[in-house]
Amino acid sequence: MSLPPGFLDELRTRLSLGQVVGRKVMWDQRKTNQGKGDYWAPCPFHQEKSASFHVDDQKGFYYCFGCHAKGDAISFVRETENVGFMEAVQILAGEAGMPMPARDPQAQEKADRRTLLADVMEQAVQWHKLQLQTAAAGAARDYLDKRGLGPEAQARWDIGYAPDNGGIMAHLTGKGVDSKLVIEAGLAAESDRGGSPYDRFRGRIIFPIRDGRGRAIGLGGRAMAADARAKYLNSPETPLFDKGRSLYNQKPAREAAGKGTPLIVAEGYMDVIALSEAGFGATVAPLGTAITEDQLRLLWRISPEPIIALDGDTAGMRAAMRVIDNALPLLEAGQSLRFALMPEGMDPDDLLKAKGASAMQDLLDQAIPMVQLLWQRETDGKVFDSPERKAALDKTLREKIKLIADPSIRSHYGEAIKQMRWALFNPRNTASPRKQSGGARQPWNRNAQPWQRSLSPVPSNKQSALGAGAANEDHLREAVILATLLATPAVASEFEAQLERMTCADETHTRIRDGILTHIGAVDVVETLTAELAFDPLEKLKEQTHVRITPTVLRAGDIEAARLCLGHELARLSAMRGYAREVSDGMEDTLDDVADESVTWRLAKAAAAVDTSVRRETNDTADFETAENGAKLSKDERSAFDDMLSRISLTKKGQGEAG
Structure with a gap:
């Protein structure tokens, strides 16, 4: 306007x-x-x-x-x-005393009607407050005292009581209020049987519900009878009251949040009152429903990151999970939710009575971000022991992340989910000693800091003739791969899986590799790692002359060249190490008298993989010989291969003579 x-x-x-x-x-x-x-x-x-x-x-x-x-x-x-x-x-x-500028006649008429209804509601609030002091309200006062709400607190919160036989309709009409206004305000209802209107609130403790301007717009009633049809009853939808667009304690909470107090969202009236009385003044509650989109927008107008503190029972957790689905499409930069998980079976009021305000403050300080609760919802109590189950989890999480409209937040959610996924599917464990000696890679822990990660085992080539010079060649290839990724970090995400599987030959390479994986997608990887590692990783790698003159390092930022280089070098490194492991394992099988035709087959397959990678690297065959399956082998590799076959032959001959 x-x-x-x-x-x-x-x-x-x-x-x-x-x-x-x-x-x-x-x-x-x-x-x-x-x-x-x-x-x-x-x-x-x-x-x-x-x-x-x-x-x-x-x-x-x-x-x-x-x-x-x-x-x-x-x-x-x-x-x-x-x-x-x-x-x-x-x-x-x-x-x-200045009237606001007139709007169109219909809007003005509605505003005037709401003003009348608000006045009726305020009269009802004051009447119910008086009823709380009568003899008929003794049980209600005792209940409030047991909940820690004495007379002063009752007065601060305008708490009242609706007698068992009602009386609000008679009181208001006796004051000259039109009965239609009483019904329209939601204080009474027409009888289905055609009789006189009846009071909606009877035999209940009354909690006034006010809007952001402090006007009474509705009532909430807590039943005193154990067999009541509903423990809590709110006013119906009226021109004043829309429970999906209102919050209990909105005005005081907004004022407290404006002074820097964290905004807390509790489940009910008593939780709000208990928290506010304990010093957490910026506390609100939805009104008998799951938190709606309109209520979320209202919360974010009060504070950019409200803390949801629902009960620690099954119903409370279900309510928290529903909030996630409503909130995901509405997320914006700097606008989210955090969740303070109550101890099992307790609500905020229980926690305050049992352990005090400091315990509640500790929970608020430890409130977790929404992405973590989303992950918990989809993984808790489930077993992911098959590719199909893992794929189902991935699909579910992708569908949830797609709900986020903001592309930046969607990207950050994807990264956070990826980190938690790796922590779940790659728990720290140790492979068998034999596989470790063959170069098995321990899982990389993305969540640990670079200086906290344990080093991957270094493959041993002591039993193989391939060990001579191979270690230096592998080390150089690793350096070229890492330097290329640092020079052109934009391609790192395309080779993430291969990089995670790459076992590094020394501690420096391991730390650089883990740092690159941690900061995939960042444009300032070198600067970030320099601060974390206390040395410039790219300059460290360029101490090797071959790395310094590598075209992909000289032409930093050339994405196509980086892709070709990384694809080739990672394939070559994987093939060579795979061949070395097969030779090593084959020699163990020979020494253990378990050699058979499968060893020859495995060696031939590994040699073929090496051949494929070699053909990409060079057309110069001067230093290579051809194996029986057509694979190209270096002279050292051929010598090791022949030695391997000789051992197998001798073993089989000995087994035949023994038979």
Whole structure:
């Protein structure tokens, strides 16, 4: 709604800024000169003991010499009550006795009707408060006392009581209120049998529900009878009250959150009251429903990252899980949710009574991000012992991540899920000694810091003639691979799987590899790793001359060249190490007298893999011979291969003679 010219100037003229601010501060009488409109007080926007907050009532401005807050009456109301511009204008216009500019006739009629209904609701709140002090409400007062709510707390929260026989309709109509207004406000309902209207709330403790402006818009009733049809009953939908767009304790919580207090979302009235009484003033609750999209938007207008603190039972966890599905499509940068998980079987009120406010604060400090609870929901109690189950998990998580509209958040969620997936599917364990000696790679732990990760075992080639010179060649290939990834980090994600399987020959290469995997997708990988490792990883690798003159290092950022180089070098490294393991394992089989034709077959397959990678590397066959299966082998490899076959032949001959 637009405001007519001069409206705000007239509003500021009619208001006394000293009176507006005076509701929130205590003036320092030693420095204040009211006659001149010169006021001083401790600043309401930051903690201080001295009076550095100055109000110039004649000019209509305030300024703090401590935190430098400044503004006029409108900005003061916006900041102290955490409301929007138009809400602040409406609040001040009401104080100044200025009607807000007229809207279209229908809108004005609706606004007038809501004002009437709000007045009816406020009368009902006050009547129910009086009923709580009667003899008929003795059991209700005892219940509240047991819950830790004495008379003062009851008065602060306007808690009331609806007698078993009702009475609100009779009271309000006796005060001249039209019965149709009582029904429209949701306090009474028409009888299906055609009789006189009946009171909706009977035999219940009454909790008033107020909107962001503090107006009573509905009631919540807690049944005293154990056999009541519903333990909690809220007002029905009315022109004033929409439970899917309202929050219990909204106005006080908004004001507290505006001062920096974390916003907490509890499950019910008693949790909100208990938390607020314990010092957690920025606490709200939905009204008998799962948190809706409208309520989420309302929460984010109050605070960018509310903490959901639902009960630690099955129903509470189900409610938390439903929140995730509603929130994912609405996420924006800096706008999310965190979850404080209550101990099993406890709600916030139980926790406060059992362990105090410090225990609650500890839980709030440990609140987990939404992505972690999403992962927990999809994995807890499930076993992923087959490719099909793992694929089903991947599909479910992909579908959930697709719900996020913001591409940046979607990307970060994918990265976080990937890290948790690796932690689940690659737990730390040790392979058999024989496989470790053959070069089996221990799983890489993405979650650990680079200096915390254990080193992968280094393959041993002591039993093979391939060990001569092969280790140096492997080390050089690793260096070229790592340097290429650092020079062109944009291609790292395409080779992530191969890089994770690559066993590094020394500690330095291992740390660089783990660092690259940790920061895949980042553009400043070298700078980040330099800070983490305390040395420049690319310069370290370039100490080897061959690495320094590698084309992909010289032409940093050439994506196509980097792809070709990495594809070739990783394939060659994998083939050579695979062949070395087969030779090593084959020699063990021979020594253990278990050699058979399968050893020859395995060696031939490994040699063929080497041949494929060699053909990509060079057309120069001067130093290579051809095996029986057509694979090209170096002279050293051929010698080891022939030696292997000779051992197998002798073993089989000995077995025949023994037979």
